[in-house]
Amino acid sequence: MDSREKAEISSDIKGETSSRDTSSSNPRDIGDKSHGHSRRDLDQAYWYVQESNNAIGATPEELRTLRRKIDFWIVPIMFCCYTMQFIDKVSLNYAAVMGLNRELKLKSNEFTNAATWFFIAFLIAEVPNAIILQRVPVAKWLGANVVLWGIATACTAAAHNYASLMAARIFLGIFEAAIAPCLILISSQWYTKSEAAPRFSIWYAGLGVGQIIGGIVSYAFQQVKNPAFSGWKIMFIVLGLVTVIIGMVTFFILPDTPMQARFLSEREKLMLLKHVSINQTGIRNKNYKVSQALEILQDVQLWLMVLLTILISISSGVITTYSATLIRNFGYKPPTAALLNMPSGIVSIASTFIVGYGVRHTSNRWAWIAACCVPGILGGGLMSFYTGSKAGQLAGIYLVNTITATLIVIYQWTGANVAGQTKRVISVALVSGSFSVGNIIGPQTFQAKDAPDYIPAKITVLATQAAAALISFVLFLYYVWANKRKDTPLANAESQRVGGQSEAQLWEDQTDKQNPTFRYVY
Secondary structure (H helix, E strand, C coil): CCCCHHHHHHHHHHCCCCCCCCCCCCCHHHHHCCCCCCCCEEEEHHHHHHHCCCCCCCCCCHHHHHHHHHHCCCCHHHHHHHHHHHHHHHHHHHHHCCCHHHCCCCCCHHHHHHHHHHHHHHEEEHHHHHHHCCCHHHHHHHHHHHHHHHHCCCCCCHCCCCCHHHHHHHCCCHHHCCCHHHHHHHHHHHHHHHHHHHHHHHCCCHHHHHHHCCCCHHHHCCCCCCCCCCCHHHHHHCCCCCCHHHHHHHHHHCCCHHHHHHCHHHHHHHHHHHHHHHHHHHCCCCCCCHHHHHHHCCHHHHHHHHHHHHHHHHHHHHHHHHHHHHHCCCCCHHHHHHCCCCHHHHHHHHHHHHHHHHHHHHCCHHHHHHHHHHHHHHHHHHHHHHHCCCCHHHHHHHHHHHHHHHHHHHHHHHHHCCHHHHHHHCCCCCHHHHHHHHHHHHHHHHHHCCHHHHHHHHHHHHHHHHHHHHHHHHHHHHHHHHHHHHHCCHHHHHHHHHHHHHHHHHHHHCCCCCCCCCCCCC
């Protein structure tokens, strides 16, 4: 565990009372006691705390009770959203083994193109997301998009040719683009950096649960024998309706910020804001700063994170889009192929929880990413070169699913190490967009001419995992260097000058580079 995370845990366990020098019994004095900071420069959480006129400390037991309450109200909703996001996205994979290709008369690489255009739309939609998310309530934006992609999923049942299938997938990609940025921002509001890791893992485990449920759903609807309305069409309608219901629950129940949480008392809100203020990443600030957007262009950590995400996502794109197809090509019947794809979900869930627990208690995010890539590399090798055994090929597919856990580390890493509201919103959209780039490249490695073994695609999985492990280590070296640079005598002098982190400085809308007291976790 690095010194930054030890400091945050130590500070909260002591239950220290607020050290702010800006508290006042008169709210009108607030503007005069913010060390020259304007209202636009300070987070909304800061003004909420100041207007309460209360110095709130918390005991360790109170913090544990508060975390349990937040976990109960927040995490299950995020889990359901991510589960349905995954199922709806890969439902095309299951529909393929249920006869969609035949009924829609898809030719050559048209199925691959339909899968790819989902991610192209996903990537393009991240641009407006990066702007909108700083302006609108995050939870409301998430809920609205969940409802809309549920409608798009249900409308896929009406597809009757390649063009109509493409239209449905493009709209699905546009609306699903909001999921990762929204969940990263929401998760970072409620927990400290070390606490966030296992909570990220819980909602991200929806991916593995989605793989299991998807296999069951595909198997069940393959038992439907109705020439007038195929099983895959009924599947899309049912999945779409379930998603719409979850979207409505999200819209009306999930609070946009801790300050608006109806399930928390006033004291609990203040305790929470004090608790998470040590993150120095803020809750919400609508003031768009061009300087923060431009800083992204020169931020090495973000471009390394983008490259890492692309490498990871190439493999995950291959597995999530084509795993059922690969298994079917081993000679199994479609219903059996759907069921044999379910262990992939078990592997995803196990690796996700192991990594989340590991990051919470040991930090070392880079090492956990590299560790997940090792079985991914082994799985890619089995898929590529052990073609004489069905069991070996299946084991390879299952092992590659360990790489899904790396993405949640990247999401949490981005949320923890990027400060400044404008920079954070754009950064999470950028990383989410990078996920799309990898998923665009991944399915394109599956070309019709390479069927049924698809050896080039399998070798791609092997190579990208090895490269991802290397990039994670480079990121680790960068963060060590960046923290040491902040620890130089000149930087320490600046840190002393700003004066011991008053409440205003903890909530000031500064980037991770601008803030001399900010330290990166790795």
